[in-house]
Amino acid sequence: MDLWLAGLTLASLISALVLSRVSATILFLMAALFCLVTGMVTVDTFWAKTTNAGLVTLLLLMLCAVALERLPWLGMLSRMIDSPRLSVATARIVAVTVPMSALLNNTAVVASLAHVLRRSEHHVPSRLLLPLSYAAILGGTLTLIGTSTNLIVSSFLEDQRGTGLSFGDFFGVSGPVVLVVGCLLVLLSRRLPIRENLEGADKEYTLEAEVDSDGVLVGKSVETAGLRALETLYLAEILRDGRTITPVSPTETLLPEDRLVFTGDVSDVARLDQISGLSTFAKREGLMQSELTEVLIAPGSVLNGRTAKSLGFRARFNAAIVALQRDGQHVPGRLGELPLKAGDLLVLATGDDFADRKNLSRNFIVLSDRVDVRLMNPASGLLATAALLAVIVLAATGAAPLSLGLLLLLTGFWAADVVSVDDLRRRFPFDIWILVSSALVLADAMIESQLIEMLVSSVLPVLSGSSSFLGLVGVFLITLLLTELVTNNAAAALMFPIAYAFADAAGVDVMPFALAVAFAASGSFLTPYGYATNLIVQNLGSYTRGDYLRFGLPIAVTYSVGILVMLHTVYFA
Template identity: 80%
Template structure:
């Protein structure tokens, strides 16, 4: 199925040209050299790869921009074009970007993707305090390769938006990056182990796994000792651990278990299952598993996979407990379904990256995702039925 569909994937012939089309914003300095001059006199019609799309003035949009339009103090100029030429704007006397005014503009910029579940979703950079929170300024924005209208600072951001950032010195050390961004550029400082250290670390990991398999040491204890050893050998730092440890997943799982226990103790699920039992007949456990799987699959297309799993695991756990069957197939159904996001670009971070790299549309995901989702659903449910229910 994957081989057949891969050959039919659309090729965006013009995507290479659209790929660098970002929306940039700059402001006319008060009492600067551009005040009182026309757009043509200021040389803003000759920026080659950048096009002046609109002027924002006192809540009004001037669009299209005429060469004879006169620039005033405080005008915000919205450009579209190649973000790599943003330096052309800062070289225009009397015109500056927010990053330049904040002293963040550097020779290298950082390109990031707004992650699913990010605190930025549905909020603007201004309302969130973007500068203080991330020590960075938004230089340009791209959304589905289209021109974005309005002030960048007041634009509600969405998962999948591409942002070009001018960053401060400690941007890479911020502990909230992985939760909010997928860093696409190579500006982020990532320490790499030399080949010898990498070989020793891999060998140590396999040794711990082997010892755990032989029953010589619990796997959790072995991994903890290995982590302490990495820290003592300066392979990882405390900041690395804080930034990379999935605290949010631990919190979600712990909360899900608490909710599941509460649902079982309150006998809420048991009463629901008892009411539905006559309708489900003797196949109640497996049909309940199918329902859990389908609901989780729908949720993971609308929200993140972690959130979908956290919401549905308590229901599956409680349903299994109330039905008197093994919890494991229900837990696996939730896990597999939460990882089965093929219909939208928002359910999983990889989908967003692929969408922006290849220029796919939401329609492409629906058209090519539904046969994969159908095959995935049938395969997973058949496997779970064979392993856990066929014997009964």
């Protein structure tokens, strides 16, 4: 019975991850709870997985990242990257981003560098930002702490055999591959599209205004009201009594409380407020100022999948959404009632205390210079960098456990007032904690029910006479596919138990299989959704999904072949 229940749970989970919009965290938690309720795992096992040593190390690293994101070096280095020659600028991006992402949170690295690169004096953002994201992904494969995926795989391995992965396990395989793919990024950078601001981001915002109930526009036609002659704004649709009128005819009569949805240049939003009888939400709320704040919705934000209205956006952030950009396309519907997505680019009119709100960093990547990012001073930054390097050296040489070093580092940051208890509470990675611990529970249920054993035993006869390396190739490719479909962390959580069971059944070293899962789960180059850094640069560079496929395909192929060759050379030769 447990075998059938485990099979049903796994099949349902994979289907929901691929087909539904429910977050991976919730789906894994539901699967883990189902395993608990049906008796596939015990209560003691369920709670034991929440304190897995590798998972605790991951959580400590992510909390340390709250302080490390404030290092001053990122901003300083980003200003040295730009060059009139595209190949030189791309080479500098790779040279700076790869080592930074090997040591720091790559999402923070990309957010910081993208803020400067999108204002390059010599190149449009679409030529620079995708190489930035890919370089951050490559850097994350070099060390144990380069990406959360590596630590997730390490926590699974530690759960199974008592010891996880080390720093040297990654660099020895991925180092040469990162060098080759980094050079390929430079060579292919000219293949990226040129999307000038006039044809890119500024033209693709969705803005909204309302016809005042007692205003002079009521009863006038769209053409008579002058709404067809706005040079940089286009009236895309009218929302009226639950209906959408599109395309909008010049003779369409305006009625009280009509919502007018425009597309165009967000810098001209003030023009809408200057039209008598028409007002934006920000103007009605008294938030419209001379400067607007630009933000990206962060992966894992509470806004993801919910509407501004349902969340009480104004009360929560003291801000109003003036404009929205998504995938370089017009987004139909009312701004307040549109389900928001991670990666959406928002322009906000903000109140006086917006920059002081405690929930900004968890929900937004702020791209405006107006908001204080609380960077360390150079002396503190130098001390923090030295402390981080010391922790890494001690862990890499085996002199001290990584978890102990990170705990001491975090305590030092707290004692030095680099981070506060409020900072740590707001940024505690509950999503990662729940996802990984739930995945550990699910893996235990799959193993105890003998589902994994059955799956592996059905594959082994097919590979009889072949080397176990062929099985590793299959594990790598399936994980790579899942990464593009269900995000990197979910792909690693799904594939590790299968990879481990295959290696165990074949009687071979499990290490290359664990690394194959880690490297494949980080190899997201074909879509904007598999990796957070790809999502960050999507709207900033006005990239389409086709851009990721065209530019990312040769990168993905080279990366995959390189990793598999290195795994064969190190572990099978």
